[in-house]
Amino acid sequence: xxxxxxxxxxxxxxxxxxxxxxxxxxxxxxxxxxxxxxxxxxxxxxxxxxxxxxxxxxxxxxxxxxxxxxxxxxxxxxxxxxxxxxxxxxxxxxxxxxxxxxxxxxxxxxxxxxxxxxxxxxxxxxxxxxxxxxxxxxxxxxxxxxxxxxxxxxxxxxxxxxxxxxxxxxxxxxxxxxxxxxxxxxxxxxxxxxxxxxxxxxxxxxxxxxxxxxxxxxxxxxxxxxxxxxxxxxxxxxxxxxxxxxxxxxxxxxxxxxxxxxxxxxxxx
Amino acid sequence: xxxxxxxxxxxxxxxxxxxxxxxxxxxxxxxxxxxxxxxxxxxxxxxxxxxxxxxxxxxxxxxxxxxxxxxxxxxxxxxxxxxxxxxxxxxxxxxxxxxxxxxxxxxxxxxxxxxxxxxxxxxxxxxxxxxxxxxxxxxxxxxxxxxxxxxxxxxxxxxxxxxxxxxxxxxxxxxxxxxxxxxxxxxxxxxxxxxxxxxxxxxxxxxxxxxxxxxxxxxxxxxxxxxxxxxxxxxxxxxxxxxxxxxxxxxxxxxxxxxxxxxxxxxxxxxxxxxxxxx
Numbered sequence: 001x002x003x004x005x006x007x008x009x010x011x012x013x014x015x016x017x018x019x020x021x022x023x024x025x026x027x028x029x030x031x032x033x034x035x036x037x038x039x040x041x042x043x044x045x046x047x048x049x050x051x052x053x054x055x056x057x058x059x060x061x062x063x064x065x066x067x068x069x070x071x072x073x074x075x076x077x078x079x080x081x082x083x084x085x086x087x088x089x090x091x092x093x094x095x096x097x098x099x100x101x102x103x104x105x106x107x108x109x110x111x112x113x114x115x116x117x118x119x120x121x122x123x124x125x126x127x128x129x130x131x132x133x134x135x136x137x138x139x140x141x142x143x144x145x146x147x148x149x150x151x152x153x154x155x156x157x158x159x160x161x162x163x164x165x166x167x168x169x170x171x172x173x174x175x176x177x178x179x180x181x182x183x184x185x186x187x188x189x190x191x192x193x194x195x196x197x198x199x200x201x202x203x204x205x206x207x208x209x210x211x212x213x214x215x216x217x218x219x220x221x222x223x224x225x226x227x228x229x230x231x232x233x234x235x236x237x238x239x240x241x242x243x244x245x246x247x248x249x250x251x252x253x254x255x256x257x258x259x260x261x262x263x264x265x266x267x268x269x
Numbered sequence: 270x271x272x273x274x275x276x277x278x279x280x281x282x283x284x285x286x287x288x289x290x291x292x293x294x295x296x297x298x299x300x301x302x303x304x305x306x307x308x309x310x311x312x313x314x315x316x317x318x319x320x321x322x323x324x325x326x327x328x329x330x331x332x333x334x335x336x337x338x339x340x341x342x343x344x345x346x347x348x349x350x351x352x353x354x355x356x357x358x359x360x361x362x363x364x365x366x367x368x369x370x371x372x373x374x375x376x377x378x379x380x381x382x383x384x385x386x387x388x389x390x391x392x393x394x395x396x397x398x399x400x401x402x403x404x405x406x407x408x409x410x411x412x413x414x415x416x417x418x419x420x421x422x423x424x425x426x427x428x429x430x431x432x433x434x435x436x437x438x439x440x441x442x443x444x445x446x447x448x449x450x451x452x453x454x455x456x457x458x459x460x461x462x463x464x465x466x467x468x469x470x471x472x473x474x475x476x477x478x479x480x481x482x483x484x485x486x487x488x489x490x491x492x493x494x495x496x497x498x499x500x501x502x503x504x505x506x507x508x509x510x511x512x513x514x515x516x517x518x519x520x521x522x523x524x525x526x527x528x529x530x531x532x533x534x535x536x537x538x539x540x541x542x543x544x545x546x547x548x
């Protein structure tokens with residue numbers, strides 16, 4: 001298939017996935033409430049610590065702005081395909097996709113984009129209310145170029161998350177069940193990406209590792225660009241490293257997927 | 270064994286009914302154990318995820334208290350006790366409650382409730398206790414260990430009465446949380462699916478890792494009255510670390526009894542909406 005044909009195919013798949021997503025619109029309200037709930041609780045807890053005299057390396061404005069934006073950016077960079085992909089492999093349903101001209105990965109990408117478009121519509125008003133409730137401590141007055149960097153960074157972060165998910169789901173070619181692995185990985189990534197606690201609050205001895213490890217670039221880095229005071233040099237370096245990780249994981253996912261398909265055996269394969 | 274044609278009619282005396290339901294629960298538990306041994310890898314998965322979850326719970330607490338020694342009257346050791354209590358609660362809910370809540374959608378939308386309603390047992394009891402996950406006992410045990418570690422690290426040395434208070438309040442809190450969650454699952458009688466509502470409630474449970482006093486007044490009221498998380502986490506932890514009044518103990522028991530009665534009323538109302546698979 002040419003790139004133009006792939007583009008047309010994915011566009012059609014996005015439209016189909018959008019229609020399917022609308023059928024579950026009620027469920028998405030609760031999904032999005034879950035996304036906002038964690039950061040909201042975190043803001044309240046860390047503000048309680050500040051009110052009790054805790055001397056943090058960042059101020060209340062950084063923390064509040066970070067957690068207000070965390071929900072949106074984590075949703076935009078998220079991926080949820082690994083258990084579905086492993087399920088298709090385990091149950092032999094992947095055979096149908098292998099007989100088609102377009103890869104199953106295009107369908108997964110289309111589903112990712114379509115759901116995010118709908119989730120954004122539901123999530124934005126919730127985040128707006130969250131931000132307004134803490135408006136005195138929210139500062140998003142970063143210059144336009146920083147916002148532009150964030151947009152690029154979100155796309156790259158989404159690429160890393162999607163590729164890691166493809167690698168994890170492709171383990172279904174060799175493992176019977178990856179559910180436990182996926183849950184454990186999600187919990188660890190919560191820490192490394194800065195979802196549980198901003199990486200700026202991690203102890204000094206861990207800062208070097210936290211800055212270099214790839215999961216920072218799924219979530220924490222774009223947030224740091226907006227709410228932090230990263231100098232231009234560090235932003236440029238971070239963006240370059242993020243691009244490097246994206247390329248690495250995309251090629252890694254492609255290699256594992258191709259290798260897995262060759263070892264695939266199922267009814268009709 | 271009795272032949273069906275000659276079987277004695279059921280004794281509907283209160284004692285016989287209680288014994289019959291206890292035997293039913295024991296049979297469900299035995300079946301759950303058999304089922305669990307068939308999926309031994311699942312036990313390993315539960316253990317690994319349970320350990321990771323404890324780590325995830327500890328990280329914010331350790332970080333928070335690296336910047337201060339006390340937050341709103343709670344020391345690090347006190348909050349670790351609370352984390353242990355919350356872990357125990359999560360384990361018990363995972364063991365006895367969640368699986369039954371997830372089943373509610375299928376009972377109603379696929380008409381599977383028909384098969385439970387015609388059995389000679391209380392259908393509400395059977396629906397609430399049918400599925401058990403013994404592997405979650407690991408999370409209950411680790412929760413208790415974390416709470417013990419918190420006690421050992423702190424200044425408090427709880428006496429027997431403190432532990433009795435903590436146990437009573439915790440059990441009342443567990444009943445309250447179960448009632449609140451079960452009530453949500455009964456929404457399946459009015460809506461098609463309650464899966465996401467149940468999932469959202471699971472996220473709310475994570476708030477129990479922190480004392481309610483960390484939150485503003487409105488959120489405290491929410492976690493005490495509407496989602497009675499405080500009874501299952503903060504108050505038992507307070508009983509262990511500093512003791513609570515017997516009024517609170519009596520109040521939590523009374524609140525739990527009222528919640529069970531309200532849940533019974535809700536079930537009776539909900540079951541009238543059930544149209545069954547064959548009607």
